[in-house]
Amino acid sequence: MCGILGVVATTQVNQLLYDGLQVLQHRGQDAAGIATAESGRFHMHKGSGLVRDVFRTRNMRNLIGRWGIAHCRYPTAGSAYNAAEAQPFYVNSPFGLMLAHNGNLTNAEELKRDMFLQDLRHMNTNSDSEVLLNVLAHELQVASTKYQVDAETIFKAVAGVHRRVKGAYAVVAMIAGYGLLAFRDPCGIRPLVVGRNETPDGMEYLVASESVAVDTLGFKFMRDVEPGEAVLVDMQGNFVSRQCAENTLHAPCMFEYVYLARPDSLIDGVSVYETRVKMGEYLADKLKHTMPHLEIDAVIPIPDSSRPAAMEMAVRLGLPYREGFVKNRYIGRTFIMPGQASRRKSVRQKLNAITQEFRGKNVLLVDDSIVRGTTSKEIILMAREAGAKKVYFASASPPVRFANVYGIDMPTRTELIAAFRSDEEICREIGADALIYQDLEALRQAVRTLNPSLTQFDTSCFDGRYITGDISAEYLDGVEQARGRKPKAGSDDGSDGGDGGDGSQLDLNLVTSE
Structure with missing residues (x-):
């Protein structure tokens, strides 16, 4: 369970993204990060701790740009104690990509092997979100036939992601030279909604894990992102969407309604x-x-x-x-x-x-x-x-x-x-x-x-029926063994409510091609 945001606006978005993370703080308390873009450059700051502890005024001043993404993290893969696994993640090829992810990939280890042996890509953390980013990057590279990216190429790449990736995922990503991409897994397990705001300077769009972020940030709720669907918003505020998965099944996570989501949210029309x-x-x-x-x-x-x-x-x-x-x-x-x-x-x-x-x-x-x-x-x-x-x-x-x-x-x-x-x-x-x-x-x-x-619905934690159909007893045993090897609370720098000092955080200003 994590909180994700993506926005394309007509004014600076750093405060908007910060406020949105505060609203979604209940979805993750271990780490937070914001990435923005302007003039061919990505700006990012992320670190361990609550949103209020990770970001200082000096950090916010560096997060310039009119479009960006944000993430608050609660780890289910990787380590809760490694600040390097805070999101968003970045790769510079093709075009320059930033990605934040809510969910869990069930074939992450297989994908990681394929990334290394077939796609010649290197993973620097144990996070499945970094795996997902590299799968998207590879599919985008395969789909690209020219120097500049377009909607058709992006949708083709997302379709490739759906074919390769298994599990639950709601994603927001930034593509240098184009704009904001968001998509949802073919089963619609993790939630994702879209809102818009009409201003004198044009239309603004916001993608978020829950509708409460849309409401509190002054946007109007449009709809949920459909299972397997991808939405694109370019830097001029043009919105387009497409169904990218070959086979879809609408089965939202029941635990969102039981506990995870805020009561003032709408999820899949409920x-x-x-x-x-x-x-x-x-x-x-x-x-x-x-x-x-x-x-x-x-x-x-x-x-x-x-x-x-x-x-x-x-x-x-x-x-x-x-x-x-x-x-x-x-x-x-x-x-x-x-x-x-x-x-x-x-x-x-x-x-x-x-x-x-x-x-x-x-x-x-x-x-x-x-x-x-x-x-x-x-x-x-x-x-x-x-x-x-x-x-x-x-x-x-x-x-x-x-x-x-x-x-x-x-x-x-x-x-x-x-x-x-x-x-x-x-x-x-x-x-x-x-x-x-x-x-x-x-x-x-x-x-x-x-x-x-x-x-x-995905009710697997209650009845043991896994909606994606790829979970075996051997897989569950492997997950349990991996969890047993994780460091205990207090054995590392910790992550919940940390002091947000610069020593556990990361500031990046990344030059990318437009």
Whole structure:
């Protein structure tokens, strides 16, 4: 899960890209980067840490130009501790390319071998985004028949990328001498939207991971980028798009609706907020039918993403809704912190219980999901310490039992509390008096009700069915082994909330041909 932005505007875009990254900060806290272009030169600054820590005034002054791309990183491939793997990535041939990527390539190692042995290209990091950039560069070189690039050449190159690359990817790229390119994988797993803004000097276009960036930056939402589609915006603001994949399947990632996306976003025509309200509705109905004996005094959300579901559950169950936890907003999201020890330690720094809402009560705690169980266990303990008599726990999504290979940090089954446990065992493990999960079909229906045209979803972390059809047991074992070799949190310079000093960052001014 990462946040990406691309913009072609009529004025300087550095502040626009910075503001957009701030809006998308929830999608990645490990690193951030911005690249702009003007007069045949790329300008880039990137580094480890939050957006606010990576960029200083001096950095922003150097990011000149009226078009650019930006990225906030949460790593699923490569290292969380290597500042060199912050994005965007750059190659100088052909033409000069910058690329930022959200997702995860499932055939990255195969592509890396092909790049070296067949395409004679060298990878300098372990990031699959660098692999993707080099595949695009090679396909663009093969498709080019003249010194200047054109739309037909670019679309042909993207079609080549779709043929070679497997997995999930939403991409923004800059092509020197032409403009902005954005495209989405043929299954549409990772989200990508387009917005526009009409000014006296011409039309401006913005591409982003979520529509919330379009809204807050003053653009008007146009539409989602379709699975397998590529969109091009040249430096004069001319917009053109084309379907580049031979076979497409619209199957967005269900976890975007459950947890990853902001509630004020639209993804594939569906309001994330309304989806979470529906999750609460269906979960309340299940609770009434399966656990009518529970005596509940209050419904309490685990802030923030579970609030819509918890509020709807309270309404449908006829119970009081209460805010029982206060969140410290200066602590990062525990789910995407780089190490298990960091996640566990941060829970109590992040949340504090309001004793008055727990003392002497039977409470129903509602969360969006239970992944590793670390946070759930700590929160239940906090509720008991605050005086709760009984603590029931509800998950707005089904048990997470399988690895996710499409860009979410759930790569090892040994880390997933539900992978080898029954619901009853999970309930005991996290210390709850009762536990209820959402049914998978109800979760699908929560999204499908709001957009009936969505008939398929990537629900692999819940049911083990991988939508791209190329994931084997051997592949999953390899991912787990690779993860086991990664450095532990604190063994390197760290990445979450770093001080943003120049020592861990990179400034580039790259001369490219126009």
